[in-house]
Amino acid sequence: MLNTLVPLMSSIISFVFAFFVFKRYVERKGTYLLLWGIGMVFYGIGGFCEFYYGTFGWNALVFRLWYLFGAILVAAWLGQGTVYLLAKPNWAKVLTVILVLGSLYAAYKIFTAQLDPSLMLGAGHTGSELSGHAIVTGGVRVLTPFFNLYGTLTLVGGAAYSAFIFWRKRVLLHRALGNIFIAVGAIMPAFGGLFSRLQIPGALYLGEFLGVILIFLGFLRATKPMDETVPAPVSAG
């Protein structure tokens, strides 16, 4: 179940979430929504590849798709949406060009890399989860931390910064809470990856599952206003 149903649920939730984000993009425009939508599609592809591997076993194309979209690009593209929301437009455009070029380079490296699925059984991994250890060619796995570093800084940092600004001004409580959910949710897959390295089975997939749920809840919370202020006591007289 941990290697099949959990990633399948992550994938379905991601695609549903992407639909909501794209719908909002069509209604309101805003490049950040488009990038978040693309990021959630990547999240969904990653989850589906994990489900496929858990159900049907090894497939080189599925592995390459998983590594590209699920391991490398997802956090960075979601984070790029936040960059568009918070940074100056010119900076956001320059960083987007760099991200697109970096993504194309990563795609080229992954689709030309030599793979050996038996290597997923080593280095403390049981082989029950997909792992980058299957990549034999050098210079591919080294890309992952840089994309994820950028993704974590922009997505988690951006959400936490937004929440802090709303909290400091004591405005838009729903957005402060929504951004906290998004920040915590975005941390979850990183936690999952960390525990996976510590040989805890299912940790990565569970982290991704909790992550997409929290990010989705955060998005829904942030887009729906609530009664956010404490009314001052009514004085009689």
Add this chain to the structure above:
Amino acid sequence: MEKSKSSREYPPVYEKIIPIALWAIGTVVFVLLLITIAVALRLVGTA
């Protein structure tokens, strides 16, 4: 009788929880960043 008005304060429970959550997120991200940098350096070394 005066009309009720906003006090520019969040409800008390959120006034307590939000700063704690922000500190926790910041701390976790800092630790994760250190781990990511360590992993990156190791991968660069073996590439």
